[in-house]
Structures are given as C-alpha cells and as structure tokens.
Amino acid sequence: MKDVIKDFALLDEIEAATKLIKLGLGELQNINSSNDFYYLPFQLLSSGFERIMKCYICLAYFNVNNKFPEHSYLKGIGHNLLDLLNEINTNYYTTDYRPIIVEDKIFLTQNDELKELINILSEFGKMARYYNLDLITGATKISIDPKKEWEVFENKIMQSNPKLYEKIMDWDLSQEVYYFISNYIIIIFEKYLGALSRQFIFGYLGDKGKQFSSTFFDFGMIYEKDLGKTDYRKITTRYKETPKKVHKRTLLDEIERKTNLNFKSLKIIKSEYVGEWPFYADEVIVECRKKHWCIITIEGYDYALNGSAKGHYKLENPHDAGVAVGGKSIGEFIKIALEL
Template sequence: MGKVDFSQVEKSNAIQQEVEASFKFIIEGIRILKTKKSAILNNHVELQLFAGGFERLAKILLFLKYKQINSKYPELRDNKNFFSNYDNGHGIKKMIDELVLYSKTIEFMNSIPMVAEDINFLENDHSFNKFMEILSDFSRCQRYYYVDVIAKKENKGTNAFEEFSKLIYSYSDNIDVSKMSYEEEDKHQIDSFIKTIEKGVRAISRFFTHGFGNEGQRYYGDFVEFIFMKDEDLGDNKYLKPKLDPQHDYKPWRTNKLHFLKIKAFAKTKIVKSDEFEDWAFTVDKVKVYNYKNGVYCFVKIGKSIFALNGSAGIVFKIPTYYASENLMPRKYQTELLGIAQKL
C-alpha cells in the first residue's frame, strides 16, 4: 500500500466541512425566515446566514471547477487571491454567474432537461438574481450598515436590509391581494420567497451531481434534501422537520449483513493501521475503509461492525457514523478516514 497523502486528505476534509456548513447556514436562514410574520422585521440574522451559506457554496464550487479542469486544487503563492475577480470572494453573484458560464461547456449539464431548466433558473430568474445581488452587496460592505449609521460613517452603498425587505414585498406585485388579510399577504410573500431560495439551492446543487464528475458527487449527502426536491415539493420545507438521530436511532451493520456483502463486492478498500498516525482514535489496531460508487458512499469497518464515514452513506443506508463505535476512545476522532476512503 502507498503512503497516505495527508495534504490531499486535509483538503478533502476541508471541502467536506465547508459544503456541510454552507447548506446548514442556508437551511437555518430559511428556518428563521419561516418564523417571520412580516418582511419588515429585523433581517440581520437571516442575511448573515444566507450570505455565509451562498458565499461558501460558490467558493467551494469554484475550487471544484478548478480541480476538474486542472486535476488539482489551486496553489496560491505570493499572496495571490484566487477570488480577486469576484470582489475578493464576496461577489456571490459574480461567482454564480461564472459557474453558469462553465455549465454551458458541460454537455452532461445541457443534455438533461431538469438540469438545464435549473441552470436557466440561475441565469434568468429575476428574483433569485436580485437576491444574489443583495447578498453580494451585504457581504462586500453592508454587514455593518447600521453600525456605520450610528458612527455617522459615510456608506455610499445601498441598504441591503431594506433591499431584502423590498424583494420579499415584490412577491405581491402581480397578484390580487384585495381579498387577503395583511397577515395572509405577508405569509404569501415569505413563502413564495422561500420557494425561490429552494429552487436556487437545488439548481446550484446540480453542479455537484452533474458538473464535476465523481469529485462533486462525493458530497451528495449534504444537499440530498434539495436535489430530490420536485417543483411540487417547493415550500414543503421537509428539511426543517425533526428527523431521526442516526447516532442513536440507527444501528451499525454486522459484517455478514446482506446489504454490506453487496457493497463489499464492488467497493474499493484500504486497511488503515494505527502506526500510520501519531494520534490513533480506536482501541483496535486497524480499521478498514470502503469507497463505494466512486466515493459517494464511504464506510469503515471497526471490529465486526460497519459504520458510515459520510452523510450520504448514513442517510441512504440508515447506519450511524463511526462516532457511535464502542471501539472509539473518549474524546477522540479520526477525521482522516473519510479523505483516505475518498481517494481510493
């Protein structure tokens, strides 16, 4: 067996962390927005969450795009900023626009109607693009707009908080609200805006499944709630509803379970030993990692039990991660395992 390239493992883990965080930021923003009675109420928290989520998501996709083209992640020297053409990484709309342009060069993204339709949404939907413009302004220079007002510091930019409220109000522009109460109109505006966000997230998620081959598909589990969302599901917000706790409600497989035997027959595997690490997390001397379907689903065998290594494996096959293993030492984790499995 060759030596583990820990620099690549570290980058893979970093990508995993950022993808997971980006979707959680967006989901929490929707959760807060869903509780609003009116768009005129304080929007600071959801704007922070949406900006953080979409900015992270766009940046990671640009990294994956670079790797897809160059077979490696960018190596920045002399303080060169990889995101300098995108307002130093705060130009969220510019980054999304760049991804849309890239999609036009990928036959796989253009030949599948539902994918092409979603990319068209990213490119041409007025409300979603306005939302990305607002988030870009907010990220660049408007996060502390009201602090500047208090300090009487000149801020020549638009007020992103007011623009955000105006965008939500615009969902009443082309409907007859005369028979609605004010509360019903407010609910219509917010619910309609949430559908726009959901459709946008679904469209951006297409880059993981169709834009970057196996590299993007590894992060399937983090956006599964959106990628399978049909138009008629928009607004249901199923991802906001309480779910089972995989760590407590799911059980690991035994090595003789039929599901695992089928996976084992087609998976790439590697034995990972304790002497490869300065800090080993388990009470056993070695574990075995499995890469199934090009890293979309990754598993680890610890003792005689099989655990998930990534979210997609846990969600689809309903097993806990290795954090639930009785062979894991207290306060220990072996974060490198997922990266090792995905590199097989």
C-alpha cells in the first residue's frame, strides 16, 4: 500500500512539473514589446525543470536499486539545475544504437546554450528571484540579475542574426524579433525536454518509468521537424483572456474582393510556395487594399499583415492570433501583397 501511495505522489509531481513547464514556455512566448515580465516564465520553468529532473532521478534510481532514493540523496544534490542534469548525464542516461538517443545524449552533455539557460534559471530558483531585495537591503552576497543575464543571451541571438536588427527598425516586422528570440530559446528547451522524455517512452527507466511515459508524450514525440511549432501561449491566462481582433468574412466581403478595383488579392498554397511557410494552414489569400493596407485571409478569417492594416481595421496580426508559427517571418507575404 505504501508503494502505491508513493507511485501516486510521483505521478502527481510529474504532472505538476509538465504543467509548470508548458505554462512557462507559454509565458515566454507572451514576452513582447509591451510585456517584459520575465519573472513569471523564470519562476514556472525553474520550478518545473527541478521537479522533472528529480522525478527522473527517482525513477532511474528505482530502476537500478528496486527502491526509491532516500531524502538525503536528493537533498545532497540540492536545487542546482546543472547539478541535477549532470547527475542524470553521469549516472542515469542510457544510450544505444538509436540515432535520436545518441543525438539526445550529445545535446544534453555538450550544448553550451542549454547549460547557460539552465544556469540562469537555476540561479533564479535558488537566489536570484530576490535580487532586487538583496540589492535594496545591502545583502552581503548578491545573486545574479536573471533578467540582465537573460537579455545578454538574447543579445547574442541578435548578434548572430543581423537581419533581426533590420526588422526591429521596421514597424511591420519589429514584433517578429520577439517571436524569433523566444522560439530560438524554446527549441533549445524542447530538445532538452524531448531527450529526457524519450528515456521514459522507450523504456530506458525500466517498467516503472514506462508507467509514467504517457505524461511525457507531448515532449517525447517532438522531433526535428516539429521543433518550435507548438503555440504554448494558448494555455496561459494572459493569452486566453486577451480578445482576438479578427474578422470572419461574409458574402459581401467576397463580392467586394472580386469587384473592387482597389482590392488586389492572390491565393498562395503551401505546396507551391518556394520558401519557409510560416502558417499552420496550408493555404492563404493575401490582399492589398488601396495599395496600402495588407490583409491575409486564413480559413475564412481576415488578419492584418502590416501595421497600416492593423491600425486601420483594428485586426490582429497572424502571430498574435496564433495562426502563424512563432519565429517564422511573414515579411515575404507583406511584400507579395504590396506588389499586387
């Protein structure tokens, strides 16, 4: 009976960890020019990552010793996320002939960007969440400023992608810089979570570990082609409570599109498009009105392609509305619309 209680407690902890992580990734995607509240995703991710790695260690330890570790064992590792990851990599990560598992191991042990991000979250979880209070009260040991360290990491992303500097000066495309940066970081975290999750799913943590594998399917089934394509914002309160300004097209709209000489439109199909397709839907219609306002129609709804249309028609752009993949530019579609 005692073992059953422990199993249920572990399941509850794993489910809590995955929910915290998904919410944290969603809040990271919510960061934009009007929202720089990094502390919420920091809090959610640091807690979620610590919990998921400690659950991993408990199950891996059980697989080797046929019992869960003592409290002193986890306490000895502490709250440092890099120490937890190192414990997993050194003692509890199984590799075999599968290329994806070999790649996972290389990523977990050798990716410097993952280590840098994990370290920032680790310091935040241990001490840095009180950075401002430590500074105000003159604490003898002041932790790192997590927001500043995170911005340093973001600036390195900017420096390695010069086109982002051009976009940030463009009214129509400046918001894409935030999408690109958050997507870049989320891909790193998805690789990390996928690597841990596949150990559960493929049975490397034994029969007991496999019993908990269903909780990890969302991350464990993310492969290269799927990285960065999940919109985690949709489960966050901020996103759900923000009204989405879109327009459902009517018969009159369709008539005007065909008869108004000042409206020029073009259907674009994913399979025929040369370049990176940024939308979840497989076909869209771009439209330019009076050589100025650029609209895009996706599955019967109108969205604003450029800033002029967003201001004039009070419409959401595709990224904010959740119909375009974060990190993928819609700039080429604005160009196509204007050239009509």
